[in-house]
Amino acid sequence: MLALEDIMRAKLRLEPIIEHIPLSYAPKLSKILDAHIYLKKENLQRTGAFKIRGAFNKIALMQERANNQTQKPPQDNAKNHAPTGVIAASAGNHAQGVAYAAQYFALPAIITMPESTPLLKVQATKELGAEVVLSGDNYDESYAKACEIAKKRGLEFIHPFADEAVMAGQGTIGLEMIAEQELDFVLVPIGGGGLISGIASAYRALSPHTKIIGITAKGAPAMRESFASGKIKNAAVVRTIADGIAVRDVNPLPFSYIQEGVDEILQVDDEEIASAILYLLENQKLIVEGAGAVGVAALLHKKLTLPKSARVGVVLSGGNIDVTMLNLIIQKGLVKTMRKFQFQVLLVDKPGALQTLSDLFVKAGANIVQIDYDRTSTNLAYGDAYVIISLETKGAEHKQSICQSLLDHGYDFKEIF
Template sequence: MLDLKKIGRARKRIADVVLHTPMAYAPILSELSGYEIYLKKENLQRTGSFKLRGAFNKIASLVEEGRRNGVVAASAGNHAQGVAFAARYFGIDGTIVMPESTPLTKVMGVQELGAEVILKGSNYDEAYAYAVEYAKEKGKDFVHPFADEEVMAGQGTIMLEMLEEEPELDAVVIPVGGGGLISGCAVAAKSLSPEMKVIGVASAGAPAMKLSYDAGKPIDTTGVRTIADGIAVRDTSPVTLEYIRKYVDEMKLVGEDEIANAILFLLERQKLTVEGAGAVGVAAILHKHLDLPKGSRIGIVLSGGNIDVTMLSLIIEKGLMKSFRKMKLVVTLIDKPGALERFAGLMREVQANIVQIGYDRTSTDLEFGDAHVSVALETKGAEHQEKIRQALRENGFPFREEH
């Protein structure tokens, strides 16, 4: 049974390895929301995620029992790195089964930590099934990413740290995928501060735990689709659901655009790089999904920072477009000397900075004698963009916008 004593033992096991990550007041987010917000920065943890806590505690408990035959895990991300790190620390074999589609950078990251990587299956569920059988066949211990009390106890150490720094929290907001993080934190929270609200936030693209919480029984989904890959869990664990139903006060869902906005907000306004799963709590605040009294003291767990740079680039690009700081146009010019110079001069007059440009005179959809200029413009808001449109119309430049 998971209880405060087990979480306390986990804290002692991990003390020399796991970082006590900062928990800092977030003034901009507090002002925007009307709450008093504190961010627990597990994105700064070793391996870039809270997952190290649970994986290390589980493997440490196995070693204490004399079980050193090696460990196996299935993961394409944060859990893989946590298990690999802990296995290397204790000098035992670590094997990580990853889907065949796993990016090379993630495979190499696990291998650099000393673990063997097996690529198996087209998705996580197939990799998981193979890993469980592989562990049995080889006589190794399987380390589940969330449905294990020692793993949950390790994750619960986050709440001990949070309450030591801010004992008067009114609520805590925690990402939810498989439920290991919120189970451990909720048990610690309700044991130490029973009146504090524990609120879970999941992605609308991976709603299994939210659906199960509402129904009071495990409900599996047919698939997941979310940029928050750290909480992209298709099936509900009865183990974690039991703790969540008992100790968690509310479960919320946030959409993909809301998660992306939160990632960009944290990067731009808080100077923090956070992955999709780590940003869902901030997304819930920014998009007003919480119904708490104004002035409430709220702790938010930023669970990880291991975001793919390609995804981050896409989020930044879309964010600039949505906030009217960038616009993309395809403008039709007469293909003759001076036409491009005239267009560029007009952009100078309206103070639109050209950051990218392309010239096309061969497309089959062009009239004879015309050319398309595709441009990306740095702009200063919605009003400025409308001024640019008006200038193009007045000067006879047909155009279309790209989004």
């Protein structure tokens, strides 16, 4: 595992820039699971994710080494000269971490990102002074582009997870959690594996009884399959709403730490991730991205058997979710929990027909949020109209009573969602 001393030194380097956010007890989630659940809210870090820790530690260490070299004879200076600039490949959160650290140390930075990276993350990275290059369909293709640019322009590459200095920076999360609360389990998202490698190293040194549980997205299965088989198995394709952990290929360095320090790896699918995002928004008042919500998803969907009153820490790794994705998750969640209901009803196209229908909804206590009126469809008989109505409802029982009321009043309707 990583040396505890390296993680502790990283903690000292990070003191000036890290937000010190204590573990937060989650009472509703704890009641559901009959356990004690604590959230590590890295979504509230100044760049919106934990990645600032590893990136800053790496660049700060590079600067320290360069400064030490200047005090040595000239012939040694070439070995560890100060970088003229840095480059990174990232789906977004590492990008902002590197951009922030580069700006802090007055270094130019280039970030390559997959072309599908949410606009929020692209803009946030540019605002921190970095040049952004969009390239490839996933992290691995973007990584190849970054390596190409680094070679051409002589830039120092900052790897998002396959770097011990980066891992040590992420491991400071473990130090903070250990100092605050004795835990039986810690749930950590896994993409490339740098975060869980750092956290597992801290726990193995200071709290070896704590079980370290990794969580992957079903659409990015490489690390879980590799862990289960004991050998690296890369994925052919990656597709998940958890873009922060959408890594196709397993890197040998973090994989070796994961094999040694992680007890189990679980997986959750996109529906489960979406439900966790919505749960955290409604019940914890937290905006968390897909990668950051996988631990809560695993708990909500009972992927892990917990002893009664177990003490569980869950790392919410980031909150940089695209607003269009968040809106989609909210709308789908409302439909799934039957708090939104859309249907098409056939009306006779005459004055007062729509008023009569809307009066029915008033009596049922349902709020109309949208109406579309169509009297020109070729499927309609002359004198008829289709009305598509979206209602706010209060759950399954309320929705069923509305449907029954429509039938009792003779309306021909078809549910859309």
